[in-house]
Amino acid sequence: MKRVLLIGTIPPPIGGVSMHIQRFMDKYHTNSEFELDVLDLKKRKLYTRKRTMSLFQIIRKLNYVDMVHLHISNDLKILIAFLSKLLGKKVIYTHHNIRVKNKTLFKVFMSFVDELILVNDNDIHISIKEQYDYYLVPAFLPSLDQTKLPESLANHL
Numbered sequence: 001m002k003r004v005l006l007i008g009t010i011p012p013p014i015g016g017v018s019m020h021i022q023r024f025m026d027k028y029h030t031n032s033e034f035e036l037d038v039l040d041l042k043k044r045k046l047y048t049r050k051r052t053m054s055l056f057q058i059i060r061k062l063n064y065v066d067m068v069h070l071h072i073s074n075d076l077k078i079l080i081a082f083l084s085k086l087l088g089k090k091v092i093y094t095h096h097n098i099r100v101k102n103k104t105l106f107k108v109f110m111s112f113v114d115e116l117i118l119v120n121d122n123d124i125h126i127s128i129k130e131q132y133d134y135y136l137v138p139a140f141l142p143s144l145d146q147t148k149l150p151e152s153l154a155n156h157l
Helices: 016-028 055-064 076-086 103-110 126-131
Strands: 002-007 034-040 045-047 067-070 090-095 115-118
Touching: 002 016, 002 055, 016 034, 067 076, 076 090, 076 103
Parallel strands: 002 034, 002 067, 067 090, 090 115
Antiparallel strands: 034 045
């Protein structure tokens, strides 16, 4: 079974990327094909199927995963990708933003990335689409919580 460490932010706060990661985690935490752990850097917590972990345990955890899946836009992603490659891990990066602030740093970062995923290729800078192979995967993941509208409200629609 593959072990995957996904790095990004989960709610709160609620936003597009954080909801994507929350729904990804909800959908795949019970998957039998791979073991998914989610690291929230802002909260400094690692969410596993079992429990949350301390920062020290998180660093140790990096040794035991097969791949690291990054969903962060700050420059810390360069260090994480570098350390992951030093440890022989596969690095996947999902680019949720249409901008690249510093093309040189992005190029350095991409030298550590094995797979690039774009959630939208319409607005992304043309040089990224021309320079790197990528997968186009829509960011929307439906909620597993399918709450129905109250009947009184549904009748008004």
